[in-house]
Amino acid sequence: MRTKLTTIRLLASLVVAPLMFACGSETGAGSEFVTVPQCGDANQVLSTDKDGRLICKDLPAGAAALPNCKKYSEALTSDGARPLCTNRNNEAQGTRDALNNLESSEKLINDYTTRLGKLTPGPGARAVYCGQSTGNTTGRILSGTAVGVAAAAQLCSQVAACGNAAKMCSVYDMYYSAATGVITQAQTITKSWVFMSSWQNFSGTANEPTAGLNDNCGSYTYGTGDLEWRGTAVKWEARNNGEKVLKFITSNQAPEGTLCSASLPIACCK
Numbered sequence: 001m002r003t004k005l006t007t008i009r010l011l012a013s014l015v016v017a018p019l020m021f022a023c024g025s026e027t028g029a030g031s032e033f034v035t036v037p038q039c040g041d042a043n044q045v046l047s048t049d050k051d052g053r054l055i056c057k058d059l060p061a062g063a064a065a066l067p068n069c070k071k072y073s074e075a076l077t078s079d080g081a082r083p084l085c086t087n088r089n090n091e092a093q094g095t096r097d098a099l100n101n102l103e104s105s106e107k108l109i110n111d112y113t114t115r116l117g118k119l120t121p122g123p124g125a126r127a128v129y130c131g132q133s134t135g136n137t138t139g140r141i142l143s144g145t146a147v148g149v150a151a152a153a154q155l156c157s158q159v160a161a162c163g164n165a166a167k168m169c170s171v172y173d174m175y176y177s178a179a180t181g182v183i184t185q186a187q188t189i190t191k192s193w194v195f196m197s198s199w200q201n202f203s204g205t206a207n208e209p210t211a212g213l214n215d216n217c218g219s220y221t222y223g224t225g226d227l228e229w230r231g232t233a234v235k236w237e238a239r240n241n242g243e244k245v246l247k248f249i250t251s252n253q254a255p256e257g258t259l260c261s262a263s264l265p266i267a268c269c270k
Helices: 093-118 149-157 171-179
Strands: 020-023 032-035 044-048 054-058 074-078 083-087 129-132 189-194 232-239 243-249 267-269
Touching (some): 129 171, 171 189, 171 232, 189 267
Antiparallel strands (some): 074 083
């Protein structure tokens, strides 16, 4: 009778409590009870002898690591010099191959489960327009101790329709709001600050023209003109046949100019 046991791989210091397993033959006929020995010595591991009986076997002196035996078809043993894996019991080769395929399938499932778990969900709904800040500000936006886009978010959070998740709209938020009907033809949005980086050097002499600061007043921390930066503003107004359109402005030309010294409300999104 050949015993079918789940392979048990133990570190040398593990103590196994006495257990009783009901074991059947490979033909499924009959059963017997097998007592699992207690391998209490730190230099011993649970193994099998040549007849398939469970025994405690000493690890070789100085053994640093145990081999990674196949989960269903191998058991940990030793040749007296080193720990090694041996075929568990006396399964037929076809049975052993099936068990090894089962282990490979489990590893693939676990691997893909891990990979899928690391995948982040796709982007959520884009922020949409919810109103303008109640007051105007230059291109240096302040709120308490906050400055720049962080201060803009604080000012937008004070807009009743926006709430705590509000922030300054980007040009893409405004496009999304118009494209999805959040902004309607019945509305009008006067010139308001929005965030944009296009890496343009409008004047030809602007400071750090390739740093993405030149059309957002240095992330809205700058309110004068010596660096020749400017901001970006948006309007939702009637053009051509009277239909409302988005108009984005970044210019130093009056009256539409968006110099950082200009005083405008903030377009807020949530």
